[in-house]
Amino acid sequence: MAYAVARPLDAALIPVIDIGPLRDGSDPGAVAVALTKASREAGFLYVVNHGVDEALIDAAREEAMAFFRADPAVKAEAAVSAKHRGWLATGGARMADDAAPDLKESFVWGYEDARGQTPDDHPLRGANRWPASHPALRTAAQAWFLEAHGVAEQLMRGFALGLGLDGEAFLESVARPMSRASFVYYPPQPEALGAGRFGVGPHTDFGVLTVLAQDGVGGLQVQDLAGDWVEAPPIPGALVVNVGDLLARWTAGRCRSTPHRVVNASGRERLSLVLAWDPEPQTMIDAAALLGPEGAEAPIACGDYLEARFARAFAYRAKP
Numbered sequence: 001m002a003y004a005v006a007r008p009l010d011a012a013l014i015p016v017i018d019i020g021p022l023r024d025g026s027d028p029g030a031v032a033v034a035l036t037k038a039s040r041e042a043g044f045l046y047v048v049n050h051g052v053d054e055a056l057i058d059a060a061r062e063e064a065m066a067f068f069r070a071d072p073a074v075k076a077e078a079a080v081s082a083k084h085r086g087w088l089a090t091g092g093a094r095m096a097d098d099a100a101p102d103l104k105e106s107f108v109w110g111y112e113d114a115r116g117q118t119p120d121d122h123p124l125r126g127a128n129r130w131p132a133s134h135p136a137l138r139t140a141a142q143a144w145f146l147e148a149h150g151v152a153e154q155l156m157r158g159f160a161l162g163l164g165l166d167g168e169a170f171l172e173s174v175a176r177p178m179s180r181a182s183f184v185y186y187p188p189q190p191e192a193l194g195a196g197r198f199g200v201g202p203h204t205d206f207g208v209l210t211v212l213a214q215d216g217v218g219g220l221q222v223q224d225l226a227g228d229w230v231e232a233p234p235i236p237g238a239l240v241v242n243v244g245d246l247l248a249r250w251t252a253g254r255c256r257s258t259p260h261r262v263v264n265a266s267g268r269e270r271l272s273l274v275l276a277w278d279p280e281p282q283t284m285i286d287a288a289a290l291l292g293p294e295g296a297e298a299p300i301a302c303g304d305y306l307e308a309r310f311a312r313a314f315a316y317r318a319k320p
């Protein structure tokens with residue numbers, strides 16, 4: 001028995017992009033070109049000069065780790081709600097209908113407005129489930145959400161510019177976004193489980209754009225165009241960004257949503273901070289309206305699309 005393997009990182013495949021000139025407006029065009037190239041090829045990139053304070057990331061990691069290390073009975077206080085908020089134990093997610101369940105645990109929360117209110121207008125969003133036993137988790141989680149969300153929106157401007165669109169083309173209905181975030185915990189994975197078990201099994205992300213802060217452990221693997229797996233190890237100070245299925249659909253395939261997976265072969269715990277960016281649920285994902293008819297799939301509301309995908313991936317949501 002052995003772990004699923006991948007070849008070492010290929011910097012030409014997964015580039016490191018400095019988004020400083022996009023953030024400060026000094027050269028958004030050059031960043032847009034680099035983002036467009038990366039999104040067309042690997043669908044994965046690293047971003048540096050993203051502006052997210054490393055101390056904020058460390059604080060979020062620390063609080064998340066304390067939560068995941070707590071007794072399952074304590075974590076169960078925040079057990080996932082019907083609106084997909086809260087703690088999912090190991091085995092709660094399955095990335096393909098015939099796949100073994102993921103080994104990860106996760107804690108998921110969604111957008112809250114400045115008064116701490118969460119929209120409750122869709123099957124996939126409602127009150128967040130903050131664990132009373134870990135009060136500091138909420139502050140750290142919300143700080144990560146806000147910062148990573150800002151990075152995602154900057155990147156959406158860059159992708160729009162790179163496609164020859166107005167910079168705000170993807171940001172027209174984002175006041176109360178479907179975006180959600182998660183802390184994802186990967187226990188050390190015993191080698192004896194073999195090459196068919198994963199922290200998170202091969203999958204593409206459902207939403208528009210994902211922003212990820214890995215820790216130093218490694219284990220993320222990305223599939224290249226030939227179908228081979230490539231490591232996407234942590235790079236200090238960089239966030240990992242990847243195109244999700246909804247951005248691929250919104251751009252009629254000009255951006256590529258790339259399969260990826262996690263193998264935690266380190267013998268240590270691994271923790272990721274994830275932000276999944278999406279616009280408001282009623283936003284029509286309509287490539288033809290944006291870019292013309294070539295390759296465009298039928299328009300679909302963002303919220304409807306996510307609901308259908310979630311129903312398949314999470315056992316607790318399965319319809320009897």
Ligand SMILES: O=C(O)CCC(=O)C(=O)O
Nearest residue numbers: 184200205220262272274
């Ligand atoms: O933890 C990682 O590196 C990847 C997580 C991931 O793919 C996901 O949450 O969708």
Ligand SMILES: [Fe+2]
Nearest residue numbers: 203204205260
């Ligand atoms: Fe993913």
